[in-house]
Amino acid sequence: MSLFKTRDWWSTSVGEEEDFDHGCLCTANVDNDLGGCDKIIIGSFQGILRIYIPNSGNTNVVEDVAVEQAFKQPILQVEVGRFSSAADNLKLAVLHPRKLAVFNVSVISGTVEHGSQYQLTLLYEHILQRTAFNFCYGAFGGIQGKDFLCVQSMDGTVFIFEQESFAFSCFLPGALLPGPIKYISRHDTFVTTSSSWKVEAYRYQVLAVASETGSREETLNIKTGKKVIADWTFNIGEQGLDIAIVEYPDVSTSILILGEHSIFCLSDTGTLRFVNKLEYDPCCILPYASLSEKCINFLVGSHTKSLLVYQDVTLKWMAKMEFVPLQVQVANFKGLRAGIVTLSQSGHLKVMYLGTDPSVFVPPQVESRDINYATLDAEIARLMKHVKSKSANSVITPSLKTEDDLSINVHVSPNLDDISLASEVKLKEEKPVPSVTVRIQMKSRLVLEMVKLEIHCPWPLACNQSDFTLTEINPNMPSETFVAVFQRFSGLPSHMEIQISATYTSAMGGRRVTMTKAQLPARLVLKPVFPVKTAVHKLTIDTNRAAVNLNDIFPDLLGENADGQGAALAFQYVGAGPVVTLLASKTSQRYRLQSDSFESMCLPLQELVARLNSHFKKSDHSDFRITFDGPLPLQEYFELVDTHYNYRCNAHKCKEILAQRASQFRTIQKRLLTRFKDKTPAPLQHLDTLLEGTYRQILALTDAVNENWSAEQMTANNLSSGTSLLNLLLRLWADMTKEEVKVLDSTLSSVVNPSDDQGWEESVDAAITLLLRTVMAKSGKELSVNPSPLTQPEDTSKIKKHIALFCDRIGKGTRLVDGLKDKKEKTVHITTSKTTVETSESMISMEQSDGADILNPKYKFGRKVNKGKVFGLPQQDIQEDDALSSILQVSLHGRGEPSQDLESQHHIESLVPDLDSMSDESTTYFLDESQQ
Numbered sequence: 001m002s003l004f005k006t007r008d009w010w011s012t013s014v015g016e017e018e019d020f021d022h023g024c025l026c027t028a029n030v031d032n033d034l035g036g037c038d039k040i041i042i043g044s045f046q047g048i049l050r051i052y053i054p055n056s057g058n059t060n061v062v063e064d065v066a067v068e069q070a071f072k073q074p075i076l077q078v079e080v081g082r083f084s085s086a087a088d089n090l091k092l093a094v095l096h097p098r099k100l101a102v103f104n105v106s107v108i109s110g111t112v113e114h115g116s117q118y119q120l121t122l123l124y125e126h127i128l129q130r131t132a133f134n135f136c137y138g139a140f141g142g143i144q145g146k147d148f149l150c151v152q153s154m155d156g157t158v159f160i161f162e163q164e165s166f167a168f169s170c171f172l173p174g175a176l177l178p179g180p181i182k183y184i185s186r187h188d189t190f191v192t193t194s195s196s197w198k199v200e201a202y203r204y205q206v207l208a209v210a211s212e213t214g215s216r217e218e219t220l221n222i223k224t225g226k227k228v229i230a231d232w233t234f235n236i237g238e239q240g241l242d243i244a245i246v247e248y249p250d251v252s253t254s255i256l257i258l259g260e261h262s263i264f265c266l267s268d269t270g271t272l273r274f275v276n277k278l279e280y281d282p283c284c285i286l287p288y289a290s291l292s293e294k295c296i297n298f299l300v301g302s303h304t305k306s307l308l309v310y311q312d313v314t315l316k317w318m319a320k321m322e323f324v325p326l327q328v329q330v331a332n333f334k335g336l337r338a339g340i341v342t343l344s345q346s347g348h349l350k351v352m353y354l355g356t357d358p359s360v361f362v363p364p365q366v367e368s369r370d371i372n373y374a375t376l377d378a379e380i381a382r383l384m385k386h387v388k389s390k391s392a393n394s395v396i397t398p399s400l401k402t403e404d405d406l407s408i409n410v411h412v413s414p415n416l417d418d419i420s421l422a423s424e425v426k427l428k429e430e431k432p433v434p435s436v437t438v439r440i441q442m443k444s445r446l447v448l449e450m451v452k453l454e455i456h457c458p459w460p461l462a463c464n465q466s467d468f469t470l471t472e473i474n475p476n477m478p479s480e481t482f483v484a485v486f487q488r489f490s491g492l493p494s495h496m497e498i499q500i501s502a503t504y505t506s507a508m509g510g511r512r513v514t515m516t517k518a519q520l521p522a523r524l525v526l527k528p529v530f531p532v533k534t535a536v537h538k539l540t541i542d543t544n545r546a547a548v549n550l551n552d553i554f555p556d557l558l559g560e561n562a563d564g565q566g567a568a569l570a571f572q573y574v575g576a577g578p579v580v581t582l583l584a585s586k587t588s589q590r591y592r593l594q595s596d597s598f599e600s601m602c603l604p605l606q607e608l609v610a611r612l613n614s615h616f617k618k619s620d621h622s623d624f625r626i627t628f629d630g631p632l633p634l635q636e637y638f639e640l641v642d643t644h645y646n647y648r649c650n651a652h653k654c655k656e657i658l659a660q661r662a663s664q665f666r667t668i669q670k671r672l673l674t675r676f677k678d679k680t681p682a683p684l685q686h687l688d689t690l691l692e693g694t695y696r697q698i699l700a701l702t703d704a705v706n707e708n709w710s711a712e713q714m715t716a717n718n719l720s721s722g723t724s725l726l727n728l729l730l731r732l733w734a735d736m737t738k739e740e741v742k743v744l745d746s747t748l749s750s751v752v753n754p755s756d757d758q759g760w761e762e763s764v765d766a767a768i769t770l771l772l773r774t775v776m777a778k779s780g781k782e783l784s785v786n787p788s789p790l791t792q793p794e795d796t797s798k799i800k801k802h803i804a805l806f807c808d809r810i811g812k813g814t815r816l817v818d819g820l821k822d823k824k825e826k827t828v829h830i831t832t833s834k835t836t837v838e839t840s841e842s843m844i845s846m847e848q849s850d851g852a853d854i855l856n857p858k859y860k861f862g863r864k865v866n867k868g869k870v871f872g873l874p875q876q877d878i879q880e881d882d883a884l885s886s887i888l889q890v891s892l893h894g895r896g897e898p899s900q901d902l903e904s905q906h907h908i909e910s911l912v913p914d915l916d917s918m919s920d921e922s923t924t925y926f927l928d929e930s931q932q
Contacts, residue, residue: 005320006307007355009336010054012064014347018044020326022242022284023077023095023134025343027331030080030105031066031118032089038331039066040341042349043075043094051105051118054333054351066118067105073097081137081147084123085163088145091123095135100151100161101125124164130157136190138183140204150190152181158190158207168211172202173228180243184268186253189231193240199257201231201270232270238262246287246296254296258285263310265296276313280304286328288338301325301342309354323348405506406448406473409441410518421484423464427575428490434574435486436524438463440500442470443478451504453481458497459717460489461525487525490575492600494720494750496520521556522607524574528559531570531581535594537636539601541608541732542627545616547584547591553611554582571604580604598636599718602725609728628732632807638800640715640722644752645761645796647712652792654708658701665694709754716752719760723750730810740816747771747816748803762790765799768806776806776814 014020026041030051040052051067073096083091083102092103102124108117130153140148140160149161156175160167172192179193188204210226238259246254253268263276263285280302287298290311297316300308303324309317325342331351333339339351413436420432427433440453453468463483473479485498501515549566551558561569570581578597582604585591591608593601609626616624668691675682727748731741747767752760793799810816 004318004354004356006340006350006352008350008352009056009339010064010333010351012052012349014042014050014343014349015044015046015048018046018048018347020044020343020345020347021076022327024075025327025329025341026078026080027329027341028080028090030090030092031107033107035334036332037334040331040349040351041078041080041092042343043078044347045074045076047071047074047096049075049078049094049120052349054336054339056335067120069120071096073099076132077134079135079137082145083137083147083149083163085146092120093135093137093149095132095151097131098128099125100128100132100135100149102163126151126159126161126166128153128159130155130159133178134181136181136183138185140183140188141208142185142188150181150183152178152192154178160207168208170207170211170228172200173230179240182243182245182255184245184253184255185247187231187268189268191243191245191255193236193243193257197235197237197239199234199236199240199243199255199264199266199270201233202228203231206231234264234266234270234272236262236264241282242285244285244287244298246298248289251290251294251296256285256287256296256298258282258300263298263300265312274313276310278302280306284325284328286330288330299328299330299340301328307340307342307354317354319354321352322350404514405446405512406442406444406451406502406504406514408500408502408514408516409443410500410516411439411441412518412520413437413439414521416521416523417484420486421464422486422488424462424488425486426489427460427487429575433486433488434524434527435484436521438483438485438498438518440481440483441478442473442481442502444473444475446475446507448473448504451479451502453500453502455483456499456501457485458493458495459713460487460491461485461493461498461520462488463498485520485524487574490577491714491717492573492577492597492721493525493603494717494724495606496522496524496603522603523556526557526571526603527574528557528561529570529572529579530560531568531583532579532594535581536596537598537601537633538592538594539605539628539633539729540590540592540630541605542629543589543591543612544623544625545621546589547586548612548615550582550584553608553615573600582608598633599640599721599725602721602728605725605728609732625735626732627735628729632729632733633726634800634804634807637722637726638796638803640719641761641796641800644712644715644719647708647715648759648761648792650708651705651712654701654705658698658705661694661698661701665691665698668694712754716754716760720750720752723748723752730807734810736816737820740820743771743816748806758790759792761793761796761799765793765802766790768799768802771816772802772805772809775816775818776809 020042024043024045027038028041029036030039030041037053040054042050042052047070049067049069049071050065052064053066055064071094075094075096077095079093080090081093082088083093084104092105094101094103101122104121104123106119106121108119128151133152133154135149135151137147137149139146140150140162146163148163148167151159151161153159156172156178157169158172158181159169172194174194174196176195179195181190181192183190184201187201189201190204190207191199191201194200206228210228236257236259238261240257240259242258244256244258246256254273255266255268257264257266260281261278263278263282265273265275267273278300281304282300282302284301285298287296290297295311297309297311300310301321301324302308305321305324307319307321307325307328308315321342323342323344323346326345327343329341330338331341333351336351336353339353342350342352416434416436421435421437422433425433438455440455442451442453449472451470451473453470455463455466457463457466463485465483468481470479487493497517497519499515499517501513503511503513506512550569551562551564551566554569557569557571566584567586568581568583570579572579578595578600580593580595580601583592583594593605593608595601612626613624668687672684672687672691675684675687727741727744727750730736730744730748734740736744747764749760749764749767
């Protein structure tokens with residue numbers, strides 16, 4: 001609600017029971033008065049045209065009516081411009097549903113008391129064979145001093161009239177419903193909004209060329225023509241109500257689009273400048289000249305009977321009105337400059353200006369009565385006693401969660417399926433891939449229709465059916481759905497949590513989503529094997545209780561180790577994955593995990609921690625604790641970060657080279673086509689050879705992009721597992737609270753999504769930097785640094801430095817949540833070398849080693865993978881620093897055999913030709929042999 005209201009200067013009621021719409025109001029010096037005062041032109045749907053000359057000192061409003069004339073057809077829009085070829089002064093254009101008429105408004109000096117007489121003379125008119133919707137005008141084609149007319153019909157046809165003569169007409173593509181249309185003189189472009197909620201711009205020359213018909217009769221009955229292509233489009237996502245063009249000397253040309261809930265400002269080339277989200281329903285918009293440079297000022301009328309003044313996205317003023325403005329204009333009158341003219345749908349016409357008269361609601365005065373203070377004191381004491389009794393055991397913050405219309409209950413079977421339901425499995429496994437059945441039960445409080453159920457499994461897991469559509473759910477009969485979850489691809493799952501979501505329409509008509517999560521059993525992806533004595537990476541965790549028998553806490557993952565002493569178990573990932581060995585010390589309170597793959601220890605360690613906590617919780621050992629005092633495996637983790645970052649860079653460079661080769665291919669095609677069309681045969685000059693070579697390179701690059709994407713997906717999943725493992729070690733290392741664990745998981749996120757614009761490295765770096773400068777800051781100096789925009793870094797040195805600093809401050813006792821007391825400082829150990837640990841199944845040495853456990857990116861689940869050299873590509877348009885040696889070197893961190901990787905590499909190299917043997921004039925290509 002506004003404190004101020006508009007100040008009325010002149011007002012009248014236009015006609016009786018007449019209707020108006022947007023376009024029925026226009027202000028201009030239509031009679032070409034030498035004084036330059038504007039007149040108000042009004043046209044109604046009843047076909048009555050009126051011209052007003054407002055005068056604040058005139059008490060008789062009837063005398064302010066200069067022209068009043070009735071027409072047989074409704075008036076859709078009125079505009080004033082230079083519409084006559086015989087004169088350069090202003091004329092009046094009136095649009096009817098089937099006719100466009102242009103009039104001249106002249107003044108005849110009178111000798112009577114009432115003064116001058118205004119006369120309306122018809123200059124010319126155009127009969128329309130299609131029902132008109134609106135029109136715009138401007139100097140089409142760059143002709144200065146003249147205004148041409150563009151009429152838009154209800155079916156999306158535009159008619160161009162060069163004043164008295166008809167020019168052409170054409171269809172706008174995809175036009176279902178007409179929208180507002182304006183003309184931009186700078187680019188000779190028409191701007192309109194389509195029914196697909198897009199802003200579209202069409203050049204005048206394109207529309208003129210698209211019309212191939214000659215005579216007017218042929219053009220009005222359009223049947224053929226060239227396809228019209230928009231110069232640019234912009235998706236606004238909502239219906240456009242009005243368009244305003246900002247063309248002022250101090251401001252660059254801009255386009256204001258009034259939407260149903262937003263105001264969009266675009267440049268004249270279709271780029272977004274700003275968006276203003278509105279908290280009210282707008283009805284009209286009008287830009288006006290800006291007094292400050294590079295600022296766009298505009299008025300907005302709303303359905304709340306308010307007039308708002310904006311400067312770009314800043315609200316400068318708001319005033320209350322007496323009606324909802326249908327259209328607003330700014331005009332100069334005698335005695336008032338820059339008066340605001342508004343028109344309502346029912347015909348209320350006002351000229352106003354902004355003032356500071358407050359619109360304050362004064363409540364009526366209540367009847368006075370005698371106050372009994374004794375009674376008031378007794379009542380206050382009684383109420384305070386009641387408040388204290390109720391607030392003793394009450395929650396200060398009330399729960400705002402309401403009961404959902406739909407609830408989801410998920411039950412995961414504790415046992416694997418006897419007969420595996422796995423389908424479309426793409427991994428190598430001697431035995432059938434195990435599956436587990438998940439029962440999903442949905443209950444509703446009312447009848448729900450068309451409920452969409454979706455199941456999301458973490459990669460590489462999948463289910464036999466990921467989405468369901470339920471036609472109806474009855475409250476008296478819950479719906480049950482069964483799905484089988486299994487491992488489909490080769491890879492390491494970063495977690496074993498599935499997410500189930502249901503989308504439905506609530507009783508209030510809105511779309512609602514209900515979500516729930518469920519934990520899958522670890523033996524879905526792990527199978528018991530014999531322990532392995534050698535390993536590259538190892539982790540040791542400590543407890544404050546004697547080591548338990550591993551057979552007791554892993555009864556479902558014993559296999560052939562069921563007869564063992566319970567001091568050593570080993571798990572292998574399904575699909576010939578890495579082996580993780582779990583060892584329990586007989587003499588100390590320690591457990592050790594070791595494997596040839598660093599990230600593969602994430603899931604077994606999570607299972608070990610969860611099962612140990614559950615085991616001792618059942619034994620009433622509430623003081624049981626698990627700690628990690630070994631060196632943080634940052635070097636191994638940083639190699640995962642580097643590997644993932646390298647594949648991101650390779651993908652970007654591959655796409656750049658692919659775009660260059662595609663451009664080269666099109667250029668060669670055009671030259672060959674020119675040679676073939678030439679009547680005089682000319683030598684091809686090896687263009688056919690270059691075309692064939694470029695084509696093969698495009699195929700090779702496409703294969704390289706696909707393989708790099710697969711490798712990037714695999715490394716992203718490995719990085720996700722490694723991040724989860726590092727977060728778990730940090731939690732055990734620093735003994736974090738639940739609040740700190742939430743901050744840690746959101747800062748050092750384990751969610752690695754493939755994105756070209758915003759990747760994992762820059763997102764995590766920004767989050768850690770913010771935490772280091774705020775909660776974990778040592779001094780106030782670090783708080784004054786402004787964050788930089790999220791862009792892909794040049795390398796990973798900065799993020800690795802920040803992660804190391806982050807771990808260092810955690811080790812020094814810094815807390816992740818404000819208000820917590822710092823802990824005792826710990827020494828941060830970082831592993832710097834690799835060792836292979838020899839272990840025995842009966843006796844295990846638990847001493848810490850300073851070097852060890854570095855994940856080498858050359859290792860693929862325990863086996864070493866040699867990097868192959870790059871196959872060659874033309875380098876005539878590639879800079880030296882973009883050498884292809886780091887681009888197309890695709891080595892998937894998968895579970896395939898080395899021979900298969902070599903065959904895939906040779907297959908790609910075979911697609912690239914050696915053009916040196918084809919022609920001396922051809923571009924030189926370098927082809928290096930791949931090495932295993």
